[in-house]
Amino acid sequence: MRLREFVIEKLLFIAALSSLAVLALIAVFVFIEGTPIMLREGLGSFLLGAKWAPTKGSFGILPMIMGSIWVTVGALLIAGPVGVACAVFLVEIAPRQVADVVRPAIQLLAGIPSVVYGFIGIVVLVPFIRETFGGPGLSILSAAIILGVMVLPTVISIAQNALEAVPVEYKQGALALGCTHWQTILLVILPTARTGLITALVLGMGRAVGETMAVIMVVGNAVKLPINPLDPARTLTSNIALEMAYAAGAHREALFATGVVLFVFIMILNALANMRLRRRGSHR
Amino acid sequence: MELHDRREEKCKLRVENLSVFYGAVQAIKSLSLRVYPNEILGITGPSSGGKTSLLHTINRLNDRIPTYRHEGRVLLDGDDIYHPDVDVNQLRRRIGIVFDLPTPLPKTIFENVVFGLRVAGVRNRTVLQERTEQALRDAILWDEVKDRLNQPALRLSGGQQQRLSIARALAAQPEIVMLDEPCSGLDPISTLKIEQALWDLKERYTIVLVSQNVQQTSRATDRAAFLLMGELVECGPTAEMFTNPRDSRTADFLEGRFG
Numbered sequence: 134m135r136l137r138e139f140v141i142e143k144l145l146f147i148a149a150l151s152s153l154a155v156l157a158l159i160a161v162f163v164f165i166e167g168t169p170i171m172l173r174e175g176l177g178s179f180l181l182g183a184k185w186a187p188t189k190g191s192f193g194i195l196p197m198i199m200g201s202i203w204v205t206v207g208a209l210l211i212a213g214p215v216g217v218a219c220a221v222f223l224v225e226i227a228p229r230q231v232a233d234v235v236r237p238a239i240q241l242l243a244g245i246p247s248v249v250y251g252f253i254g255i256v257v258l259v260p261f262i263r264e265t266f267g268g269p270g271l272s273i274l275s276a277a278i279i280l281g282v283m284v285l286p287t288v289i290s291i292a293q294n295a296l297e298a299v300p301v302e303y304k305q306g307a308l309a310l311g312c313t314h315w316q317t318i319l320l321v322i323l324p325t326a327r328t329g330l331i332t333a334l335v336l337g338m339g340r341a342v343g344e345t346m347a348v349i350m351v352v353g354n355a356v357k358l359p360i361n362p363l364d365p366a367r368t369l370t371s372n373i374a375l376e377m378a379y380a381a382g383a384h385r386e387a388l389f390a391t392g393v394v395l396f397v398f399i400m401i402l403n404a405l406a407n408m409r410l411r412r413r414g415s416h417r
Numbered sequence: 418m419e420l421h422d423r424r425e426e427k428c429k430l431r432v433e434n435l436s437v438f439y440g441a442v443q444a445i446k447s448l449s450l451r452v453y454p455n456e457i458l459g460i461t462g463p464s465s466g467g468k469t470s471l472l473h474t475i476n477r478l479n480d481r482i483p484t485y486r487h488e489g490r491v492l493l494d495g496d497d498i499y500h501p502d503v504d505v506n507q508l509r510r511r512i513g514i515v516f517d518l519p520t521p522l523p524k525t526i527f528e529n530v531v532f533g534l535r536v537a538g539v540r541n542r543t544v545l546q547e548r549t550e551q552a553l554r555d556a557i558l559w560d561e562v563k564d565r566l567n568q569p570a571l572r573l574s575g576g577q578q579q580r581l582s583i584a585r586a587l588a589a590q591p592e593i594v595m596l597d598e599p600c601s602g603l604d605p606i607s608t609l610k611i612e613q614a615l616w617d618l619k620e621r622y623t624i625v626l627v628s629q630n631v632q633q634t635s636r637a638t639d640r641a642a643f644l645l646m647g648e649l650v651e652c653g654p655t656a657e658m659f660t661n662p663r664d665s666r667t668a669d670f671l672e673g674r675f676g
Binding site: 229300302303305306307308309310311312313314316320321324325 | 478506509535536537
């Protein structure tokens with residue numbers, strides 16, 4: 134009996150360890166494949182070089198970095214206000230029957246495959262933007278809108294947790310002082326939940342940076358430094374996905390190096406979010 | 418029935434045949450009670466006796482609870498507080514409430530005190546500062562915080578936070594201050610400070626002090642009401658009730674036989 138317990142415990146431990154091992158393997162592999170070219174080319178010229186012509190020996194990924202930043206920030210400008218507003222509605226305002234319908238609908242939004250988002254983007258959004266604002270339509274703006282919708286479920290659900298964690302005493306305290314419901318939300322609930330709301334945005338940002346398929350389909354993928362939101366651009370993720378199939382030698386290494394940059398981006402975002410979450414946990 | 422007819426016309430708050438329900442649960446059973454100006458009315462009794470439900474009904478904090486409903490009337494200066502024309506936010510400014518747990522908002526000490534004033538639209542800096550000092554003095558907190566009004570309120574000790582909650586309620590200049598177990602989590606010295614503050618305040622306010630603590634009720638109130646399972650067992654001058662309770666259940670509670 135003791136032996137059986139022992140074996141089961143160790144098996145569970147190994148199972149838990151394996152996910153960690155996979156993470157470590159991926160990280161090590163990507164770094165081994167990607168770092169040499171960065172060092173060879175020089176970190177500065179790799180990260181800040183504006184020319185990407187991998188078959189001709191130019192490996193500057195600045196256009197892709199900027200593309201990712203534009204698209205991600207744009208997505209957050211959409212998902213942030215909408216997501217937080219939606220969470221406030223669900224937590225503070227919606228009657229239960231309404232919330233019971235909206236919550237599963239948002240979960241469902243998270244379950245839609247990204248190809249479907251991209252497809253809707255190509256068929257509906259891209260022509261709309263081309264006709265309304267001009268430009269090719271395949272653009273940062275299209276990608277930002279699609280991504281904004283895609284990260285909404287992440288933002289909403291974490292923002293909801295943050296709002297629900299606001300002690301009911303705070304609300305009562307504000308109401309008792311004559312605050313209207315809206316004043317209570319604005320002056321007490323949102324400021325109190327601030328760290329959690331920022332966490333929601335950071336995690337949404339992590340998702341937006343990493344998203345690939347839908348972005349490839351609507352962003353245009355042109356390798357040039359984007360200047361305005363109607364320009365096409367290429368992101369770090371789409372760079373890897375588009376070129377890996379035929380890349381070899383230094384080109385392949387450069388794509389892995391792109392992966393390293395992406396990896397670091399996401400690690401920083403997750404670390405930020407974890408720090409925020411932990412701070413919130415210890416507070417009060 | 419009470420024998421205070423001489424003060425009938427000056428009755429500040431009158432609760433008439435109030436019954437309170439949360440869904441199928443009845444929290445208060447046909448309760449009638451009067452609060453007179455410039456007195457401290459103690460409400461005591463074991464937990465789940467309806468004390469908090471009563472305060473929340475008087476402050477209309479239950480308005481948004483879907484299962485809540487009540488029968489009977491609550492009159493403030495003779496006017497029904499549940500009348501459709503009553504502005505609930507205005508009402509809550511007239512009736513301040515302090516909760517059992519200190520509830521400083523995650524802002525500075527100063528911003529906490531003036532919170533109610535800001536909400537009410539007071540912008541004049543001088544007024545805000547004067548009211549802050551007055552309210553903090555009234556809550557016997559001024560000397561401890563006057564040099565650090567811009568520090569986060571959450572850094573204060575529990576007793577200080579509770580006095581800050583009181584100051585916050587006072588700064589809005591309510592007519593009635595209701596305190597729901599204000600000393601439940603506090604040490605004896607903080608408790609005495611709060612009781613001291615209440616005695617000084619009753620010249621200007623009408624105070625309702627809810628406390629499970631029998632000693633506190635006997636020390637700090639003019640009249641006392643004893644609530645048991647949603648029912649008002651008796652209500653009268655504190656000294657009288659404590660020396661000569663009319664109901665045997667009151668006697669049992671006061672002597673610590675239950676509760």
